[in-house]
Amino acid sequence: MKIDRKITAALTHEDKTQEIFLQTAIVPVNVQGEIVYLRAILDSASQNNLVTEAAVQRLQLKRKGNNTRVFGLGGNAFSADFCLQPKNKAPIIIDASVLTKMTNDLPCRYTNTNNWETVKELELADPDFNTPAQVDLIIGAGHYKDLMVGNNRLKEPDIAVTYRLSVFGCLQTCFVSSFEDNLQRFWEIEEVPATKHERRCEEHFNSTTRRSPEGRFIVKLPFKKEIAELVDSQQQARRRLRSLLHRLQKQPDLCRRYSEFIQEFIKLGHMEEVPANEMLLPNEKSYYLSIHCVFKDSSTTTKMRVVFDGSAKTTSGISLNDRLMVEPKIQKDLFNILIRFRMYHVALSADIAKMYRQVQLDAEDKDYHQLLWKEPNSTDIKTLRMTRVTYGIASSAFHSVRPLQVLAEDVTDKNVQLGIMKDMYLDDLLTGAPDLESAMKLQDSIIAVLSEAGFEIRKWTSSNPELVERLPANFRETTDEMSIKSEDYSIKNLGVKWNPNPDHFKKHHLQNAKYCRKSPGSLILWDGFDVQQYSSSLLYNCFGWTDLDGTKLCRKAFSNSTDDSEFN
16 A cells, blocks of 8 residues: 555546545544544545554544554554444444544535535534644544435535535535646645655654765764663673673584674774774763674575674663654555566666665764774674664664665666665665666666665566676676576575566465465465455455555466466
8 A cells, every 4th residue: 555655545537627626534432431523534445444553542542453544644553443423323433443543634625615505404424524624533444334314415506516415414525626736636645745754764864974985885873862871881792791601602603603793894894993093082982882683594694693783782771773763664565566577678677785784884883883893712802883774783684775766866777766766675676677679678787886885786686597697706696607597497586585586485384384475565375275266355454455456467467477476
């Protein structure tokens, strides 16, 4: 449902001279015997009931888990129950998914109704339907019919306005004259204005980020002003180092790999030893990270990764991540990327090497990325610090993704811009082109654009082997030319196994399990079921898509194959 922060929920009205009002009502909600009123849209085309987070807090409702994930404006995995109390009618229990925000104030502007005749004789469900106001609730098709009284309609003379009676009063549907700048108001949830927090994040990035002479982005940490300062973090870092060293004494191979990891960082210039004259900084001006390792055997490049812990608490209970703004999500949902990937005739996959560490930390902020380390057979504990953005820090994802978008914004080629802006999820690229020539041009351009800021994109794979064979060996996912052309060759991308040749998504079979789900927003892959037969319910359960056109599109995108172990 979330597409470029803008989605059309039903119809788009193209008449530039028409203002369209929706069926709004002021509805009574019974909260422990007290009546509270919300402004609702009654929508006979909506399959879900939706309520804003503000309304949930106002009513002090209890949240519960929601099996249907809502992709949209602030959608989350929660829902809430509440009780509508219409006049002279039994209470109605509504189960609604919770959204941060559903739409801007509706209608978009005030409309004078003094000359309307019929409206003066009616008890309206929303007496101020012609005045912009916030919407708290959308009541969908499941309850719409129960809330209507009869099928009769009343009309205003000479203008396209009709009324229908509901348990809340008369609902209006109006088409009246408006200004030309009101183009797509009917059932459009338009671009939501950035929140105060999002504006602060963007303003901080724009005002503090600069480029080095080599083109690399240099960023500053986005500290919150309202959170208390950091206190002592060195004590917990020393305790955790002792614990780690005790473990490494028992595992020499792991100790060697840790040491190699640290030495690689120093050799690449991504880490440095803190000079003695810069050691005595006040606690609020520094922070010590702790480290631990994770293993990923499926990786063809980095089997072991050392993770930095920016959430470790200082003696005041505040961590570095507590003090940092968590920037808004600015990339597409996984599902959108995967669907678009299936539409390309020639598919391309790649990822950016050491993506976070291609972005440089401002010199003033490096001391917030200090760590303690002791080499094997050494008695000295060194104080090191990162010079690059690193994983484990709350702001790192934004600091690595936002520069990519800056690069894309400066590109004139729309295909390249689309590839970087909409076909990437963190460091993974899933893109393509209609033919081989276009794919080669796209591949070359993306490599060139990203290299301007020090981003090296490699591990290339394609449904057309020529696009891989033309690249140097260090740019390929595999250097085995036989594998590139083999139908058995597969890689994992965004949680899905992909066979580049013949361009299939392959289902994972899990023993003793009906399905597996990888969140957020990935496919439910059913074990032992025919994909062709169950693709409609598959997509509905995972994404809430039920309209026929959407289901057909997704079935075409994911399950053209007659083999139930593959998605084409």
